[in-house]
Amino acid sequence: MHPASVDSSTLVANAAISNAGSTRLVGRCARIACMNWIAALPMYNVTPALAADWCSLLADVLHEAAPQTRIVDPGDDLVTFWRRPDLLISQTCGYPLMRGLCERVQLIATPHFDTPGCVGANYSSVLVTCAGATGEAIEDFRGARAAYNQDDSNSGMNALRHSVAPFSRNGSFFAETIRTGSHLASLRAVADARADIAAIDCVTMAFVRDALPELAQTVREIGWTSTSPGLPLIAAREVPPAMIEALRTALEEARKADPVRAERLRLKGFSTLTLADYARIEQLQDEALAAGYARLV
Missing domain, CATH: 3.40.190.10 (Periplasmic binding protein-like II)
Known part of the structure; x- marks a missing residue:
């Protein structure tokens, strides 16, 4: 149909569809903007002192990127916690990431640690x-x-x-x-x-x-x-791209802001990896399966 031949009823219908789509988009953006974000870093709290250092680092990150975010106790069921739609930042293991969690989260960054056994990320x-x-x-x-x-x-x-x-x-x-x-x-x-x-x-x-x-x-x-690849920092899929970038910047700033704390945490920096990088973890699994060793027995 030539544009000049569109009748008024079609124009009204198209406008209604467009307005409905815009309303849904605005509504989604509003929900994201009003989300009561939560955060926790549960993976390397080997001692109470280290747990306090990780919490301090996280507080500095949130102060820069998302001051209204609450630091919470994730509890024992980490898989459920990591799948929450209000999760702004946490840390997971790469194995659950590649076994379904990747459908619910996005990658923020992967830390570099100054330890034997670590090379980059x-x-x-x-x-x-x-x-x-x-x-x-x-x-x-x-x-x-x-x-x-x-x-x-x-x-x-x-x-x-x-x-x-x-x-x-x-x-x-x-x-x-x-x-x-x-x-x-x-x-x-x-x-x-x-x-x-x-x-x-x-x-x-x-x-x-x-x-x-x-x-x-x-x-x-x-x-x-x-x-x-090491344990990644993750966010819910609902977190907008601009916030992910803000978190990446805030992580590096928080690391540099307190070199003594960073040294205690053995934290040297961060890389931005992709799920393709984490496929290496699936490769380890698949090579064991190919050798006929499916379970740790």
């Missing part, structure tokens, strides 16, 4: 055994007991599974696996001889050496897992 896990154990490499621990933090952990489960997979037989390697709930608990299980080996996030291990040297001395390193 990538990290790895250190394989540890009891200080008095005789094993020298992962293959020496066939038939042993492994401790791991969570089923959905990249550093504690996925990376360990990938390291063990080449040595597995008929889908099995360990005599027993113990789910502990945290990297600290896995370290203590190894130290107390309730487990023989564990894979510990290298950032967590560095914090343990700094703040809990007695615990660090009870274990011995025997190797490292493959590397993958």
Whole structure:
């Protein structure tokens, strides 16, 4: 139909559709603007002092980017917390990110840590055994007991599974696996001889050496897992792009504003990664599956 031939009823109908679309867009923007945002950094609170430092850093970030945001206790159900539509900033593990969480969140930044096992935004896990154990490499621990933090952990489960997979037989390697709930608990299980080996996030291990040297001395390193992108800072999909950019700027400013705090947190900077970068975590999983080692057993 030529534009000149459009009748008045069509114009009215088209205008109504346009106005309805504009109303929906304005309404959505208004809801986003009025959102009572929340925030929490739950992943590297190895000690109360470190938890206070992370909270202080987060408060400085929010002061610059979103002063009305509330810092909250995320509780134990982190997967549910990370999926909240009012989540302005938090930190997750890359394994749950790639197993569905990516559909609900967007990436803000990935920290760089000044620790052994970290290169830029990538990290790895250190394989540890009891200080008095005789094993020298992962293959020496066939038939042993492994401790791991969570089923959905990249550093504690996925990376360990990938390291063990080449040595597995008929889908099995360990005599027993113990789910502990945290990297600290896995370290203590190894130290107390309730487990023989564990894979510990290298950032967590560095914090343990700094703040809990007695615990660090009870274990011995025997190797490292493959590397993958570190734990990303995330936001709900509802957070607008301008706010994401503001958060990225505020993170770097907060890091630079207190160099002593940044040193305690071993924080060197941030990278902006994509989900394509985090596909490396799925690659670790897929290589273990291809070797016939689907479960950490």
